[in-house]
Amino acid sequence: MAQVLEFKLPDLGEGLTEAEIVRWLVEVGDVVAIDQPVVEVETAKAMVEVPCPYGGVVTARFGEEGSELPVGAPLLTVAVGATDASSASPGDDGTAADEPSGGSGSGSGSGSGNVLVGYGTGAPAARRRRIRPERNIAPAAPAAPAVVSAPSRPAPVAVAVGEVNGQQGPVAVVSPLVRRLARQHEIDLRGLTGSGPEGLILRADVDSAIRQTGQATEAAAPTAAQPATRTAAEPVVAETPTVQVGAAAPATAERIPLRGVRGAVADKLSRSRSEIPDATCWVDADATELMAARAAMNAASGPSGGPKVSVLALLARICTAALARYPELNSTVDTAAREIVRLPGVHLGFAAQTERGLVVPVVRDAHTRNAESIGAEIARLTELARTGKLSPAQLTGGTFTLNNYGVFGVDGSTPIINHPEAAMLGVGRIMPKPWVHHGELAVRQVVQLSLTFDHRVCDGGTAGGFLRYVADCVEQPAVLLRTL
Incomplete structure (x- = not known):
């Protein structure tokens, strides 16, 4: 006899308490293997696929696409221990029909346990088989046999079925x-x-x-120049001319739930503003030499000499050098103990705008990397962010954040610190501007740099020294040679 086991939404780590169902990867009646992904969920950190620790026939799913479930809530039920998977059909109450025990199916109670994403047994996922329930065509006709089909694997683009x-x-x-x-x-x-x-x-x-x-509706609505047609039986009554303001009903305010990535960002920004006494300083810098150095680096690599070095990678390398000189800004504040905690390594976060909202992937051990290595890691994490495949671990643990809002075509901003970090460097667009160079007016590539810092960890002198060193490296990249 098959045993019906319930699989609950597991703890996805990083303090996450709920997740939104984005896409079901299996349907009721499908045969699943141990650790096969069964649902794609979106948390406040990332979009992940959740594997099922049981092998058998899916007998019920809980939650529609777009709904939220708390951690520990039932996701689906699976009938395991069947001799023939095709004999397990879901009942009206979401449980499987009785099946003989012993055979080629999963053993009773078999499974990999309540695994997290990426931590299963590593068994290869079997192809799913669809089991269609029997249908009686007529009272006297025999029931149609269960049909087992093997659908092809999903296309690279995530497709919602509904x-x-x-x-x-x-x-x-x-x-x-x-x-x-x-x-x-x-x-x-x-x-x-x-x-x-x-x-x-x-x-x-x-x-x-x-x-x-909306335009089609407006065009179809009657106007003062096109009055409604009167029937012959209707009396014609003189009317006072009026000005028609609009035919459409008053629009109602749209309410958008603050959840998922947007909700997590809102909570973190609110906490940053309420807990951290921040201050901002900024400076304009001549980035002409930095742009020339980047062009020389990429030209030296040749057509097939490896990936190009980005401006963001150079700025990230400058930040790690500046943090080595001013470690106060690579720290956090333990409010309960009233202590400043200086962190031993630099895990550099960088702000990335995606369709899911603002995310901050983290380059681990950035202080041990050169510009080329940092650039390669930024490119890899950016691609994962674009496709929504960043794991929670790749979005947490940062010690300092670099925010390049110049890609939006703006010159400056006052960044909000990524709690619980102590500082964030903002970079505006690099564009030609009039600049006094060697005592003469010239057109140079100018950028505005903004540093928002936690005033508890340092005073303005330290923050100003950090920002001035960054600006000096931007204006004279050779300054970095001392730390390379």
Whole structure:
């Protein structure tokens, strides 16, 4: 007899208490192997696939796509210990039908335990088989046999399967926010052509459809120049001329839940502002020599000499050199013990804007890396952030953050410290500006650097010294030779 085991949402670590179901990877009736991913969830840290510790037949799923579940809540139930997986069909109450014991299926109670993502037994995942429940065509007709099929593996682009306007099938959209926005405005996702990679539907595509729908509604609404037609039986009554303000009903405010990545960012920024007495200093720097040094580095590598060194990688290397001189800014404050904790290594975070919101991947042991190594790690983490595959461990543990908001076309900002760190360096856009160079007015590549620091860990003299050293390295990259 098959045993029905319940798999609950595991503790994903890093203090996370809930997760949002983004995409189910299995359906009721599928045969799953031990440690096979069964659902994709989005936490406040990252989007991860959760493996099931049991092998058998899925008999029930709990939670719809887009809903939130707390840690410890049931995810699905699996019937294990069946002789023939095709004989296990889900009952109305979500449990499996009785099956003979002993055979090629998973043993009763077999599994890898309540594993975390990436920490299973490493057994190869079996191809899923779909088990369709029997249907009686007519009272006198024999029941149709269960059909077992092996669907192909999912495409690289995450596809949400669900019902849209009464039709079943795949929709090329991964973000639950995009799906929710489409539902709120009654937009049929199947009629949209995605502008993202491999036709992925982005929020911009849904926003465009909403605007087009609004324009069509406005064009169809009656106006003062097109009065409604009167029937012959209706009396004509003289009316006072009025000014028509608009035919549409008053718009209601849109409420967007603060959860997932956006909620985590909101909590961290609020905590930073409420706990940290921060101050900001800034300076303009001539980055002409830095840009020339970067061009020389990349030219020396040749067409096939390896990856190019980015400006962000050079700035990151400058930051690690500056933190070696001013370790006060690579620290945190233990408020309970009233102590400043200076950290031994630099784990450099860098702000990255993604479709899921602002995330801060962390380059581990940045103080031991050169510019090329830092650049390669930044590129790798950026790609993971773009695809939503960063793990919680890759988004935590930073000791100092570099924020390049110049990519948004702005010159300056006052960064908010990434709690519980002690400082953040902000970098504006690098652009030609008039600059006094060697006593003469010239056009130079100028950048504004902003440092926000925790005034508890140091005073303005230390913060100013750090920022001045960074600016000196930007203006004269040869200064770095002393620390290389």
